[in-house]
Amino acid sequence: MEELARRFFPPYRRYLIWGPVTKCLEVGFDLLTPLVIAWMIDSGVNAGDTDVIWQGVGLLAGMAFLGFGVTLICQKMASLASQGVGTDIRAALIEKMGTFSAAELDRFGAPTLVTRTTNDVNQLQLAISMLIRQLIRWPALAVGSVVCALAIDVPLGLVFCVCLPVLAAVFYLVMSRSVPFFAGMQAKLDAIGRLVRETASGVRPIRAFNREAFQEARFREASQEQADMAVGAGRLTALLSPATFLVMNVGIACVLWLGGGSVTAGRLEQGQVMALIGYMNQLLVSIAYIANLVVIFTRAAASAERVEEVLACEPTVTDAGVCEQPTETGAPVLEMERVSFSFPNAGRPALMDVSLVLEPGQSLGVIGGTGSGKSALASLVPRLYDATEGSVRVAGRDVRDLPLSQLRRLVAFVPQRAELVSGTVRDNLRWRGEDATDDELWAALEAAQAADFVRRLPEGLDAPVEPNGRNFSGGQRQRLTVARALVEPSALVVLDDSASALDYATDAALRRALAHLPGSPARLVISQRISTVSSCDQVLVLDQGQVMGLGTHDELLAGCPLYREIADSQLRQEEAA
Template sequence: MFKLFRYLKNYKKESFIGPLFKLIEACFELAVPVVMKRIIDIGIKNEDVPYILRMGAIMVLLGFLGLACSLTAQYFAAKASVGFGTALRTDLLRHINRLSYSEIDKVGSSTLVTRMTADINTAQSGVNILLRLLLRSPFIVVGAVIMAFAISVKLTLIFLVIAPCLAFVIYKIMSITIPRYKNIQKTLDRTNLLTGEALSGARVIRAFSAQKSEENEFEKLTDELADLQIKAGRINALMNPMTYVIVNLGIAVLLKASAHQVYNDVITQGDVIALVNYMNQILLALLAMAILVTNITKMQASAIRINDIFDIGPTVSDEGNTDVTADTSAPAVEFRGVSFSYHDSEEYALEDISFTVNRGETVGIIGGTGSGKSSVVNLIPRFYDASKGQVLIDGVDVKEYPFAQLRGKIGIVPQRAVLFKGTVRDNMKWRDSSADDEEIISALKLAQAYDFVMEKPDKLDEMIMQEGKNLSGGQRQRLTIARAFVGSPEIVMLDDSASALDLATEARLRKALSDKTGDMTVFIVSQRISSIKNVDKIIVLDDGKIAGIGTHKELCNSCDVYREICLSQLSEEEVKEIG
């Protein structure tokens, strides 16, 4: 937890002023019983109305000063805690952005979202309460005991008995409830995960008529959460009545013990009232400390989970040279004996992959499900690093490039068409923020997206909803293809990016890619023979190994795996005709 306090370094002033004003407020609060004592012992006893009014005015002034100090403390504590949360959230996002796909796959996106939102909010609230109560509550307890000692040493001994009893009851209740609150947080995390899955997969759930089973699972989990909360709430609800019973017993004992001293003029009636007030202040301070400890416990649990993310180091780090000079005479992309496994598994997803691709060539990558097609293209921009061997671009190992330079060379179209909330123009500028409308329109035409964009009322200024939910699957894919070509990258990777296109649109796209890509090196990952049969070179993968490299015709004659794929999509006569 203490590791996170470094995010308060820019708020040292606020972190000092907040607790300071809380201590000043506590001083005013401790002074109130003294003024009340004077009103009773002097004003009321002597029937001195002007004195009562003056003391009453002082009590009101103390109240206003206490309120002003409290508001000031709240302001600075809130400013420090919000700044803490903002700095922590920004740094955590920056750290997550440095993680490779491998680490993100291990942790899970839903877990990262929970850490970025719920856990940071809990830590932020904990800092706020910490700054307000950490010094104030103990100060009130100690101050009230000292003020009581100043009135009567003997009667204060009752305080020294009552205070430990209160502390013991609060401690016992908290020792039972805090572990329960930790279980509540874990169950809440599971509930959030299930909720996220249910919402993101709503269409699939409905398609399989699985709403009832999902509802039953959700109901079971929420019932478990409710049961934990009710049990913790019942135990926690005992705190107020039990502590007040102890305090009221203490007050009764105090009144009994003070009656004789008042009768013998050892202490005054005002002294008794002041002692009762100080006892109540001690109770409220101890209850505030209980709230503080509960929040610190929650904060600590959240801090551990946040630090767990910070402790994950990126396996793919941006340590490339800033002055990489490409060899334009070398192949555009080259794999040399590359093997790769996910999450340091002993089983390779790719094994001993070697091939070269020259500048301007279009290469198709095909194979069965799980054969390693996407893994190959993910190694080029260093979404993952090869376990063995080298991946080179223009004769330079990709590990020697800074990320910005490496990925500036590459236009990527992922399997899942991802668009962001904003206009069409905004989405097209993700790869090149300086792109003008002419470049965007050229890319839209190449991706066969120009016509439907121009049919929109606002054209390039048409708003796209989050994840492109107001577009069809084919429209989203075409826009992501267009985005990859904006800025004329040297290498373009289309990872099964035409799966939602109809045959006519895909045919026009293939022709545009053939005619307009020029010196670009294009990788087309697909399971459709029609998507890659006319490319310059086809790489056939089977169980993570290269089964064949060549043209469509060559592979039909020489590669059994490719021929089998062809027979699954083309008639035997068509395949024989090619051979």
């Protein structure tokens, strides 16, 4: 929490200062109230002086009005500070996530990042609001009540001093045991978020395989675990109120017992005893609210740790700088030299000792079974991951030495999963070129074999795109993501199995269009279809991360048993021959 405060509180320092100051004024009025009432009883009621009573009523009304005014000011300060800090933290989290490589995203996972950006930040906002509105008020009122009680009568004031350490011990015991529960509750919320995401995105296969009951059982189990954790925390925090009320009621009883004797002995006035009881009640209410603050700040501390974990995470892929680096004229567009790569905590390397060269205008197909390392290889080119060993060069420069903005202009990457965002077709296509004209967008759609179905949409380029592009078919989404990558020229186009949902005729038309793109960019084409890679200048065959063959289609048919096996399984005998 301290790190977050140092980073995000300074712009709102004036709210964090003036809010508690106004709250202290309100506390001052609250502490004067029992004294005014005591004066009204002793000098007005007991003496039969109605003027004193009316003066006291006016004084109480004036303090109430002023207290209401400063409360409104404090409330505004609290709202501005809490909402402002919460907005800044969320912006920082989103900015930090933008720097993460695929490794950090794999480490955290989308559900927990969503929970930390929403629920955890909400807890922090609540804590900041309570910090301004309540954290000063109730402790100050509690301490002020003790001081005023001692000022009225020292022996009776000592009753207050005995109650405070007992209550402090209760708070410590409850708070120290509550923190693990609140941290566990947030972790359980991550699990619930993950299940909701899986269920929402996989509703079709869930229904197709009649797994609704299974998913419901999983969700009930996760919800029950979160509920059990919450109940455990609730049982602990529920002890605060009865324990504090017990201690304070015993204190009130002691004040009445001892105060009654003092009034009889003439040492105290009746109004003073009433003031002491008023201060004891204020102390009781203060302690009850402090108990609530303990719960709020305990939950906020757990949330702060989770937010700080994200903000403190250092990405494994760091930008080489903001200045563009000169590329080597005539150098290979892509060169890998003895590249190996392992996913974090993986049992074996995803790629081992891969070397290849792709010249300008050439095409390289990559084929292999599931888990052979094809997508891992594609991810190394735009630096979604960094190679564990060896070097990856684009246009003659190591990708680690190129600014990410320059690298990702040189490399047009089409991921395996077609991801679209809510908006319009035009909005999605302009991700690669914000200033692209409509003519350039249509040219990219033509090359991606997507122009025909976009023209059939009533709004054309302004047709709406729902989240994840769910209003388009799988093949349409793939073609739109290909078009997005082709909006601006590049030196290398990487297609990570991005035509798997296309029929063979559309796939062939797409490959022909890619071969005649303006500027003749090199192409790295990853696929499980032999027909897709067979027309490439070279084909790389992977198996369990190892290179099993590299050459032309004919060379591999003759000299690579694995490639021949794939060809025999997909092509008719005469085509393979």
